[in-house]
Amino acid sequence: MIAVSDLRYRYGDVDVLDGLTLSIPDGQYCLLVGPNGSGKTTLVRHFNALLTPDTGTVTVDGTDVTDDPVVARTRIGMVFQHPRDQFVAATVAADVAFGPENLGLDRDEIDRRVETALDAVDLGGAADSRIDALSGGEQARVAIAGALAMEPDYLVLDEPLVGLDWPARESVLDHLDALAADGTGIIVVTHDLRDLHERADRLVALQDGQVVLDASPAEALDALPDLGIRDPRC
Amino acid sequence: MLSYRPGSTLAHRLDPRSKLLVQFGLAIAAVAHPTLPWLVGTTAFALGTLAAARLSPLAVLRSYRVVLAVLALAPVVAGVALGPPWFRVDPALRSALHVGRILPVLLVSAAYLTSTPVRDTRAAVQRLIPGKPGQILGIGMALVVRLFPLVLADVREVRDAIHARGGEARPLRDRVRLLAVRSLERTLDRSDRLSVALRARCFAWNPTLPPLSFDRRDYPVLAVGIALSVSPLVPV
Amino acid sequence: MATEQSVDLVDDDTVGLFTKAVLLAALTAALAQISIPLPGPLVPFSLQPFGMFFAGLVLGPLWGGVALLLYILVGIAGAPVFSNANAGLGYVIAGQGTGGFLVGFLVGAVVAGAIAHRSIAPKPVAALSVPVQVVALTAAVLVVYAIGIPWMSFVTGLPLTRAATVMAPYIPPDLLKLGIAIAIVQGGYLAGR
Structure with missing residues (x-):
């Protein structure tokens, strides 16, 4: 379980997170929504100690993530908005291997994890492809595979669908469904709920650094326009 | 070539x-x-x-x-x-x-x-130079090779944008200054995103080294x- | 098999400096491919020295040096990063007699960084005084020629004075680049970094 307690984080003169409390149980498919500047990205970057709280705590199964960032970053895989800026190698398999290499695993284990991760996103045949030659949707899937190779319990995706066309979007979402069905917790940060609200278990809306809505997506939809988020049914 | x-x-x-x-x-x-x-x-x-x-x-x-x-x-x-x-x-x-x-x-x-292949030279550098310098230079080489085409495309885009807005009419000094500063800004934005991504993937001093035999x-x-x-x- | 406890994470500040060095190496490579044709008998105006200028000012002597060293290493490894998409150790040593200028850029970045920051850890560019930055950039250009011309003389067997004469047409554009770099510093365009 990821547990966030009374988290505060200031950037310049702004309270980006203003005493936020939230917990996400294992295996949940959770949407994190809110207008720009509501603190979504800042919040998830605390989950794996990419940011350090001013006050408050973030724990994963009881361990404070700032005490053990390696465990936090292994258990919580993160995929960012601009896949092209997060790849470290020119070819697919070399990039996916980067995380496991940092864990110091032996080569056979790394190869096994790369193969499993690429199979999970249906890119098993593209191991030796050049990343820049892939489509946007395939690049997003390579980024997901890079996170999966750490064998995380949770996958956090920050605006993973921006700039993808409809088929690529559907394909990425279908792969997330399959991972969720296998028990991986999925946390999607987004301001666009189209195609997402039927898939998730839970919707958490942020505004000004606080949780203002926490419900099942079906229950939450009617309240969204008041929060400045488009109702995906319209 | x-x-x-x-x-x-x-x-x-x-x-x-x-x-x-x-x-x-x-x-x-x-x-x-x-x-x-x-x-x-x-x-x-x-x-x-x-x-x-x-x-x-x-x-x-x-x-x-x-x-x-x-x-x-x-x-x-x-x-x-x-x-x-x-x-x-x-x-x-x-x-x-x-x-x-x-x-x-x-x-x-x-x-x-x-x-x-470039990745072999990178692996050789990482193995020949011990410790942190070898890791910095080895991973660094892989990243430069990966990012060079993206940064080159950025610089060309900036140049074309300057042209598209009638930049040729401006003195050489201004054009070069705009091109250099704007390219640097875009490059450093990429650096910020890359550094977060590396940290999220446990960028470490002591990884498994690339295979060479x-x-x-x-x-x-x-x-x-x-x-x-x-x-x-x-x-x- | 190593356990996860033994993972020695690179600290956050170092990751930030490292990725800046990587990106400035890529920027140096990109700028080396861009040249602005000048009218008449003037040599084309290459933007390559700006990589050295920025690396020294933004990153200081150590990481600025790492940036230029990475640039040269990926070129030796075969990435087409030198002017006109050249690569290889042969090009670093010889070039068109101009190989020494690549090494000059490396030393120039270190010298500019050392003068501007006077410590291994770089300060924010806004904290550097403008006159010191001007001295740093000027010294970097002098270093490039101080290494490039004797190197050319060694490679080609030309006497020093004659090697210097051959390079003379490049000096006015390089002084112009220095002036532009100084204008960038004085205009505060790097102050956010």
Whole structure:
């Protein structure tokens, strides 16, 4: 379980997170929504100690993530908005291997994890492809595979669908469904709920650094326009 | 341009570390003695490396034609005199001999480039340089190779955007300043995103090193590399 | 097999400096491919020195040096990063007699960084005084020629004075680049970094 307690984080003169409390149980498919500047990205970057709280705590199964960032970053895989800026190698398999290499695993284990991760996103045949030659949707899937190779319990995706066309979007979402069905917790940060609200278990809306809505997506939809988020049914 | 081509020649099958040593060793040896017999010897050796990579010497010379054409001007420049006899042969010959020493270095580096993928050189650097410097340079090389095309596209986009808004009409100073500053900003934005991504993936000082295998056939090559590196100590 | 406890994470500040060095190496490579044709008999105006300028000012002597060293290493490894998409150790040593200028850029970045920051750890560019930055950039250009011209003389067998004469046409554009770099510093365009 990821547990966030009374988290505060200031950037310049702004309270980006203003005493936020939230917990996400294992295996949940959770949407994190809110207008720009509501603190979504800042919040998830605390989950794996990419940011350090001013006050408050973030724990994963009881361990404070700032005490053990390696465990936090292994258990919580993160995929960012601009896949092209997060790849470290020119070819697919070399990039996916980067995380496991940092864990110091032996080569056979790394190869096994790369193969499993690429199979999970249906890119098993593209191991030796050049990343820049892939489509946007395939690049997003390579980024997901890079996170999966750490064998995380949770996958956090920050605006993973921006700039993808409809088929690529559907394909990425279908792969997330399959991972969720296998028990991986999925946390999607987004301001666009189209195609997402039927898939998730839970919707958490942020505004000004606080949780203002926490419900099942079906229950939450009617309240969204008041929060400045488009109702995906319209 | 010369670049890596997959293949199974002897040069392809060697470990990049022994190839790097031979390449640097030959460069040291080649410039050590500007004499004709020495030049003939190093050139013959360099032709041998081309054979090991199954490269045609003529094709290699053709791909270096701009470099060679400019270098060939050096003896002419050296020989020109500002008074009678207007051209002096001795300094021209001396320069020709100096420039000639460069030829084997260029040939061997062609053999290396075409037979060694960039990731192998990166792996060699990471393994040859111990500790943190090796890790920084090894991973750094992989990242630069990965990001260079993206940054080049950024810079071209910035240049085109300046043109599209009538930038040619502005003085050169302004154009260059805009291009340099805007390109730098975009580059550093990429750096911020990359650094978060590296941290999220546990970027560590002590990762599993990229695989390389030093084979039995690499030992004689290694010995040749060492011999070349110390050859300037041999009196000629 | 190593356990996860033994993972020695690179600290956050170092990751930030490292990725900046990587990106400035890529920027140096990109700028080396861009040149602005000038009218008449003038040599084309290459933007390559700006990589050295920025690396020294933004990153200081150590990481600025790492940036230029990475640039040269990926070129030796075969990436087409030198002017006109050249690569290889042969090009670093010889070039068109101009190989020494690549090494000059490396030393120039270290010298500019050392003068501007006077410590290994870089300060924010806004904290550097403008006159010191001007001195740093000027010194970097002098270093490039101080290494490039003797190197050319060594490679080509030309006497030093003659090698210097051959390079003379490049000096006015390089002074112009220095002036532009100084204008960038004085205009505060790097102050956010």
